[in-house]
Amino acid sequence: MGKTRKNPDKAKDGGERQTVRTLADLGKIAGVTAGTVSRALAGNSLVNRATRERIEALAREYDFRPNQIASKLRRQKTGVVGVIIPLGHDRNQQISDTFFMTLLGHLADELTEYGYDLMLRRVIPDQDEDWLDRFIRSGMIDGVVVIGQSDQFDRIEDVANGYLPMVVWGNHQEGQRHCVVGTDNRLGGKLAAENLVSAGATSLAFLGDTQPIEFAARFGGAKDVAARMGVTIRALPTHLSADRMGGEIARHLRKIQGEVDGIFAATDAIAVACLKELREHDIDVPGEMKIVGFDDLPIARQTVPPLTTVRQDIAAGAKGLVDLLMRRLGGEDTESLILPPHLIIRETV
Structure with missing residues (x-):
């Protein structure tokens, strides 16, 4: 009788064999981190001999061949x-x-x-x-x-x-x-301004520093929309440092009171600080002032009211x-x- 060919997809106990495609997959089987697997397969002396040999044996058993990137990592200088x-x-x-x-x-x-x-x-x-x-x-x-x-x-x-x-x-x-x-920061700025104007805002303010390239692109996108939809927009420089942001926003809000009904904040952090100042001055959001942030950080879901924002992944x-x-x-x-x-x-x- 001829020999029966083993099914490579079957484990030794007869169950389905676990697929190993990444360092993390092999690490789960070995009970170590992906970093330890990488160092072991690179022959790094920081991994003790027993662990290294066990990981190498598992790599052979599961026919795991590190990809070209992993091969490059074996020759890394510092890690x-x-x-x-x-x-x-x-x-x-x-x-x-x-x-x-x-x-x-x-x-x-x-x-x-x-x-x-x-x-x-x-x-x-x-x-x-x-x-x-x-x-x-x-x-x-x-x-x-x-x-x-x-x-x-x-x-x-x-x-x-x-x-x-x-x-x-x-x-x-x-x-x-x-x-x-x-x-795409410019597109994000367009989305923010379109949302504000579509919701009824007739005069916009951008709160943020337009010197950094990312913020300049966000403001540029909002300006494009403002021009197309026939509303005004002004930039109000606002620092991101916590010790300056609150005071600047308070001054901005006093300056634009009665003139602006839509704020596009360059970041969620600025938007959250705006909400705090508006609440302290009994200005209703979104009734009297509408706000859109940028980032969609976890805090955006926790504000009162929850913050409309532009999400970057x-x-x-x-x-x-x-x-x-x-x-x-x-x-x-x-x-x-x-x-x-x-x-x-x-x-x-």
Whole structure:
């Protein structure tokens, strides 16, 4: 009699064999993290011999072959990705800002899947003109993610000419050299303004600093709509630092009282502060003032009333940042990734 061929999809106990496609899949079977699997398969001495041999045996058993990206990771220099936040436009803004913390959390999760650690740096460019070059040349990182272009577009462009493993969270402009992941901010601004005007607003204010490229694009989109729909819009500079934002918004509201009935806030944080000030002055939202934010952070669902906002998919953005960075570490010159914004209608319009 001939030999019976084993079914590769059957486990040893006769049940269905678990499919292993990623480091995380193999880590679940081994009872370790994806990072430990990556280091074990790379022969990293930080993983003890018994664990390494057990993971290697499981990889053979499940016919798991790390993809080309994982092969590149075996030759990594440090196992660390630098994440840098330039604050040229507002030196008082803190990393504890809700947007930064949300994006950083997703970034850390994604980098762990590839066995990377994260090194975080906040910089004030006018105090350190060489902020990006020095970080890259430090020898401490294998690649870099820049969160926000701030007012540093030209500096980032210069570095992109000679440094491949860099990806930036920000706004994309036609012809730029650096690789960006971000939301279509101009379209997001259009969605916000259209919603305000369609709901009955006749005069709009944009609260935010129009110097950063992302905010300028949001304001630009809103201006396009205002011109098309025959309403006025003005920009009221508003800092993102908590120690200045509240006072500025209070002054803005006194200035526009009776003249503006629709606010487009550059961020959810600004929108939330607006709601607080309006409530303290007994101004009804959305009856007397309509508000749209930008980001759709978790707090947007918890305000009173819940905040209408433009959602940018921060989790998908973090995944895109890491995916493109890994490909660039492998030598690929990638295109930028532009994510579509979505209007989330709640109760402030």
